[in-house]
Amino acid sequence: MSAATTTRPAPAAVARVSLRERLSNPWGKPRFLALTTWVYIGWSLIPVLLAIRFAFNSGRSRTSLQGWSLRWFTQDPTLSVLHDPTLLQALKHSLVLAVIVMLVATPVGTALALGMRRWTGRGSGVANIMLLLPLVTPELVFAVGMFLLFTTAFGFIGLGTTAQAIGQVTFTLSWVVLIVRGRLVTIGRDVEEAAADLGAPPHEVVRRVLVPLLIPAMAASLLVSFALSIDDFVVSQYLASGSDTTTVPMRIYSQARGGPTPALNALATIMLVVSLLALLLAYFVFKALTRGEKGASAIQQLATVDAGGA
């Protein structure tokens, strides 16, 4: 350090570094990478920000800016989210459905993940892959199949809230299994063996060791399945039975063709905020519950959580 200051390299030498050299400098800041990343982020966010902007429009237009107001949230006596019964009903139904889905999918998915861990024999590998198949199945195909099922074989259930909940739980389970299984891998088998070694029978191993250690993953699962349910359009649409089982995405879709007002943007904004809050909560709950643990388990888990929200 001192040598560098005493010899003081000629400033000309620094200036002579060519542009080409500066761009290809492997030790330099990754400016180009940063630029492309930010361009992409901007590109993907602009439509969302625009939609949000029009939620606060004071005029009726969804295409030209007409000042700021909360008219479409609460102020308008007939058309605002607060005063339009169809919008309010959709919001209520979406939330009810999401709560049902998260409360069912999380425990069932956790149990499934625990079971899959025990099962190591023939067929377990295939089953493991099949379990994750819903993640890549086109939702439309799945929804059409579900529709057929609930109108024929499971006709006694019929279409409606129950069918919607079952349908959403079915594809949400894959995510829960994915999250819980990731956590199980980081927990490792040796704590289970240690608990058994100390005299704990199998159900006690689950109760006193596995479940407490799985709580972060279960919390993450709750919120991810909530966000997935609120976001869902295809399954809810196919399994809906009438106006009282219309969810927010369905309402927005159907009204967009009628007489759309910025109230739809307001509704979408509310949903966006609710899902974002759910994911943020998932992030912080997970972080708080795994604090002090070694390894990158929290980050690993959150990658899954983020993917779930996308």
Next chain:
Amino acid sequence: MSQGDIQLVELVKRYKDVVAVGGIDLHIPPGEFFTMLGPSGCGKTTTLRLIAGFERPDGGAILLDGVDVSRTPAHRRRVNTVFQSYALFPHKSVVDNVGFGLRYQRTTKEEARRRVAEAMALVRLEGYESRRPSQLSGGQQQRVALARALVLEPPVLLLDEPLGALDARLRLDLQVELKRIQEQLGITFVYVTHDQDEALTMSDRVAVMRDGHVEQCAEPRELYEDPSTAFVANFLGASNLIPVGVSPNGSGSRLRLGSFELHADQGAHGLGDACLAMIRPENVRLFAHGETGENRVPGMVEEVVYLGFHHEVRVRLATGTVIKVDVPNDDERDDHEQGDPVSVHLPARHLRILRADEDEADDDADGDDVPPTAPAPQHAGAQAP
């Protein structure tokens, strides 16, 4: 202490086609510090896991105080395990970790508290009761794991490379501590390690394992001074293995090494003609060139390595074999230099005769830079990892 007697009878464990444990017979009397030593993949950990009940044997029996427990699940066996990874419960405090198993022994709250405190004192962890495992150092975590097992007062404690994850200094401290605890409690320790120093310093008896069977089971001193196979000689400490022809000679035997003839005190009954003569580097003596006498072989110094308290001198014998010699740095000996002609004395009482093992060459301990051992004719020097 009359409890804690373990007997393994024809114990077999296979994983698909791989035989992990191939019919082991062992008897571990109560109160013994028994070590299973061997390279990775020799079946020592699998054997321990079979005793603990984490694996189910494919054949044979595990007798604990005379009762076969091989079909008893882990949580009903009166043995406890200390894991290499510690396997502490990260969501519980140190006391809750230590007290975990007491819930399954019908103890009163008062007694449980007393026993946890005793166990904490035994491993010298007083004052850390309310910490989480993640707030402890590796050595402290290992002590918690130890206390958690010992608090249940098991007749047998199984330890699976418990010091493997610790640094060398701490390992030495904990070795002493483990030995102290074992002697204080008088319970049976079954200890698994691949570290020969650990095995030699702590154990009452050591079983050297290889490819799922016990190669030799003896006290450390016997194991080191009188190994029964070349593998054992190599795995424990450094050894020179010299291919020789053997013929009996009175109570001892006569060894032919090229054109030289050596004498060994040990008899060689039923070992056949082609054998290996084993001698530890510290038992070989170097003399000035030309000195003659029994068991003297001329050679030339190939390499001298300074190792602090001694020099390791590699000497190529006139027969071509390279042997290692430990020369203490005690100012009384001449310094040897590369190229010096010397006379090598292989004392008759230190020469051991071992069966030449055909498949020895392709599975030396770790497959690292150890030179091939037995049948390779020109290089007989070998060192355990």
